[in-house]
Every structure is written in structure tokens, then in C-alpha cells.
Amino acid sequence: MEKIRPYSNVIRTLTGAGLRPTRQRLALSRLLFDGKNRHVTAEGLHTEASLSGQKISLATVYNALNTLKSAGLLQEIIVNSGCSYFDTNITEHHHIFNEDNNELTDINLEDVQLKGLPSINSCEKLERIDVIVRVKNKNT
């Protein structure tokens, strides 16, 4: 059902978040919010957009990702110093990270039970809890 009006959904998503549906934001959002959860880097999304025929500068991709994050449409995941990943799954959840091919996979929050964490300092507030299961390829 999304075949007929491929843009209408992302337009709603953007305007709903108070963002102008510009050409480049629409193009990127179409790549990002295509139904399945995605984990992208700025560089990766940029080449993807380029390959799909869209001419968008890398700086704009950075801007867009940060804007979408601020608008609550993306989550930033930190798994390796060096580059940021953005996750279209904005619900609280955890990750498996393959350090060989830099691939991120979601772990359902409900599946995991985390107990015994220390109470945090009274002058601090909890932001979030990240669980990262780091794996490598066996053969390598």
C-alpha cells in the first residue's frame, strides 16, 4: 500500500515532528524509514543516497541525521570510537555489535533482564542503559 504514494508517509513523519519536508530530508527519510529497523552511519547513508541517484552533500546528511535525532526520530548508538551509528528503532533496546564487519543488530528489551545495577549518585539522573554484546567472526 505504500507503493502508490511513496512519499506521503515520510512527509507525515517529518511534519509530524515539526520538520520541513525538504527534498533531501525526504530522500534520506525514505531510505531510513522504509519499514524495517535500520542502523546507518552518515557516510553509509550518504553513499546509499548517492547510489539511488540523489545528489545530497555529506554535510547535509550529517545535519539531517542530527536533526532527526533531536526530533526524536532517530537514536544515536555508540559502539566504536571513530564513527556514530543512527538507529531508526527509537524504543529502548540493546545491541549486538560485530566488530569484524561493523554490523549492529537489535536485542529486544523485554528479552533481557538486568538486575543489581548500583543506585546512581543523588546529583545525577539516569539517561539510559546500553547493553552491547560484542562479537567477532569465528573464522577470521
Add this chain to the structure above:
Amino acid sequence: MEKIRPYSNVIRTLTGAGLRPTRQRLALSRLLFDGKNRHVTAEGLHTEASLSGQKISLATVYNALNTLKSAGLLQEIIVNSGCSYFDTNITEHHHIFNEDNNELTDINLEDVQLKGLPSINSCEKLERIDVIVRVKNKNT
């Protein structure tokens, strides 16, 4: 008891790990392995060394940290893209990270119970599991 021969311990630590006890490695190791667990960045350790009167180039600090890590004397902790932290506590454990003052605190492994993690792919092997409790200051 470490007052009398302040270098003997770190020399043993380095040679025991198969590393030559060079002047700069000794100086850095004295700062790192002074009894309590530490979390340092290359930049931070470099200024610390400079302040203590040692002339060590930043590149050497990077080299030394990576070498110590490879030798199993340090652990790299990834909490924010942008810069790496090195932890002198090489036992398996978790962290609290204050995103306002970039401060890392250890969480004892035994205190935490983590259950229900998905079984990893058969072609992959578990490297380690990181739990990062992200906090911010209340007032800010």
C-alpha cells in the same frame, strides 16, 4: 611499601608482559598503575605526564596505550565516539558514564545479573558484553 622503590613494581609489570621498560613507558605506567583503578584518555594522560615533569610526546602516549592494551594491561572502553578511554581495571566489569563531565566509574561485575541475552550466530564468537549506565547531572 612502594615508596622506597617506586619503579620496581612497574618494571616488573612491563617486563612481565613482554614489554621493554623504557623511560616513557615507565613514567606512564607509574601514573596508570598506582594502586587504584584509573580511566584515562590519551590526551589526559599526556597532560598528566607533562605536569609531572616528564617530556613524552602525544604520539608516544598513543603508542604506549595501544601497546599496553595489546599486552593485556589495559582495556579500551568505548563510551563516546570522539575519543577512547583506557581502563586499568582489566577484569570483566561494567561502567557508569557521566555524559556531562565525561567521567567513568566501574560497576562490579558480580553485582549485576544479566539474563536473557540472545544466543549469538554460530559463525560468531562472543568477545565481551558492555553495560553502560549513562547519567547526566541533575542541575544542568
Add this chain to the structure above:
DNA sequence: AACAATTTTTTTAATGATTCTAAAAAAATA
């Protein structure tokens, strides 16, 4: 539809963390 006001995009340059390189210095080996 046209207009001005505001936002976004773009290009280019700057930044910060880290690595690389090639030469000099130090340490180990013969």
C-alpha cells in the same frame, strides 16, 4: 502568484582525535 522572512543546503574550511612516516635515539644482541 509574488514576496519577504526564515530555514535549509551547499561548499569550503576548520577542528579534534588518531595514525603514519621517516629519522633519530635507545636498548638488546652478537
Add this chain to the structure above:
DNA sequence: TATTTTTTTAGAATCATTAAAAAAATTGTT
């Protein structure tokens, strides 16, 4: 001691990211 190997160094190079300034697009208002 002479020679080989390893480390250190300073500076250049690189990578991801942000900043600044100008150009272009979008919006609400006539």
C-alpha cells in the same frame, strides 16, 4: 664495541565531524 632491533619523536596525513558563509528552497502572508 659494533650491529641489529625496537622505540620515540615531530610533523604530516587521515578520518569523522562541525562551523561559517553564501546560495537556494520553503513557508506564511498578501
